[in-house]
Amino acid sequence: MSRKPVHLAVYDTLADWETGFAAAHLARGGYEVRTVGASADRPVTSIGGLRIVPDLALDSVRPEDSSLLILPGADLWDAGDDLAPFARTARAFLAAGTPVAAICGATAGLAREGLLDDRDHTSAVSFYLAATGYGGGPRYVETDAVTDGLLVTAGPTEPVAFAREILRLLGVYEGEVLDAWYRLFHDSDAQAYAVLEKAAAR
Incomplete structure (x- = not known):
């Protein structure tokens, strides 16, 4: 059976370690993993110095053509609004019934977008998200990773738990x-x- 690809967002300062387990085992499980950047013709550089040329531009990705959108952490999530379009895309995915998985700084991006106000979630620490001014504090869960419906969240030290929730959500294991x-x-x-x-x- 043909599966829709998984879309992995890439942007400057992305945290290399946070999505490796998920991407590798999704690929082993039969999913094509395609990278998505703000532009398809501008390479990005991770925290670890890896240079990545995105497969697709963000504005060309449609929820109905995807199995999942993965948003890794990055310094840029807390340095301005450069990554806000990725959070808005996450909103469109969830509204269309397509899952989203966010880890580390990406959870703050979703908090600013209002996507955590009514969903159970986690992150690095509760006060990190509280600093965004979001309204979801009562839904914060002190655990390694959380799945609420179609949304997976995790903190930066939990790449394996993050992958576990993704693999469960998509039925890989x-x-x-x-x-x-x-x-x-x-x-x-x-x-x-x-x-x-x-x-x-x-």
Whole structure:
């Protein structure tokens, strides 16, 4: 069965480590991962100095053509309004019934857009989001990652939990296989590998 691609937003200062687990295992699970920038012809540079040429421009991405929009953290989320168009795109995705996953600074972008006011969510710390002036404080959850309907959120130190929620949401892994995947990559539990190997052989 043909799957719609996953769209991964890329912009200057994006945090390299935050989406690697998700992107790699989505690709292994049969999803094409396409990068989306403000412009398709302007390379961006990550915090780690990686130079990325986006596959697509943001204004050409439509929710109905996507399985998921992933928004990584970046210094730019807190340095002005340069990334506000990505938060507005997240609003359009959610309104159309297409999932969105945001981690670290991207959660602040969604807070400023009003997308966390009525959804359970998490981030780096509660006062980080409170500084945006958003109205969702009572819905903040102190945990590694949160899924509320079609929205996944996580803090910057939880790339594996972030990926876990995405993989669950899209049905890449489920049940004991998802649990084993998390235990292997988060806890270095060698016993979990056997569960994954058995599942792969089926």
